[in-house]
Amino acid sequence: MSDSESTPQIGQIVRVLRGREVDQYSIIVGLIDERFVLIADGDKRKFDRAKKKNIHHLELINYISPEVKNSMEETTRVTNGKLRFALTKFLNDSVIDRKKGEQIDG
Template sequence: MNAVLGQVVLSKAGRDEGKIFVVTGLIDDSYVLISDGNSRRLENPKKKKLKHLIITDNVIEAIAQKISSGEKCTNAEVRKAIVEYNLPVDTIV
């Protein structure tokens, strides 16, 4: 159950349950940093356990490439990418 940068995830526990996020940082085998560009901005990502996330097969390559290369990625880019994946929960899982 490993996540990669730019992967679209769905929170299944906590106050943000049911929300869609993008993995913006990898801490270790159990924790990742997630952002949605709105309530959780890139400047202040949420540290979340992998067991509290539903990991989808969708990876936003543009965001992953920018983060891994150290380029500036904006919150607007993250929001725009999430809008494309903002489908009913049944279609994501």
Template sequence: MEDGFNIGDIVLSKMGRDSGRHYIVVSTDENYVFICDGDYHKVAKPKKKKMKHVEATGSRSEYVAGKIAEEAKTTNTELRRAIAEFEGTENVPVQQDEM
């Protein structure tokens, strides 16, 4: 499943100090995924992570994937909200973006 990541997929970090955190895939290349969570890793500076160090959750944010495909501005708030919905914590207040 290592080569099956698509933009908008929600993944779980398996390695590193961020292990256990959920992210959304915003870009891919041959061996890496570029992931953001809108909190520690913002849209402006996604984290580059080897594909073998993340695990697919089987979920996808169609909203975020659509915005990236349209090349529309995706905000950190939208990423945080999509991850919160996946985790079942959508009632948690979302902080404002610092842009």
């Protein structure tokens, strides 16, 4: 298992597995300790009201948004627009990748 899969990182995309926001994607905007992180999506869950989440309730996606990571490193903040942009970009890219790689029987 690579380091990025086992250790959550700032800017990493996650899929929520438990709770009210099941199957929604968010971005890690803060690390509390080895069990808890802060997540936000810039839309329903704004950066200023990031949600504390147990990492066992998240699927860590092997993708770190460079925009979010750089912004957090430079200013310790990220705009909600940048969070929405990073999630949209990731979701669009992953859908395109899936279409390229899978044969869909119709």
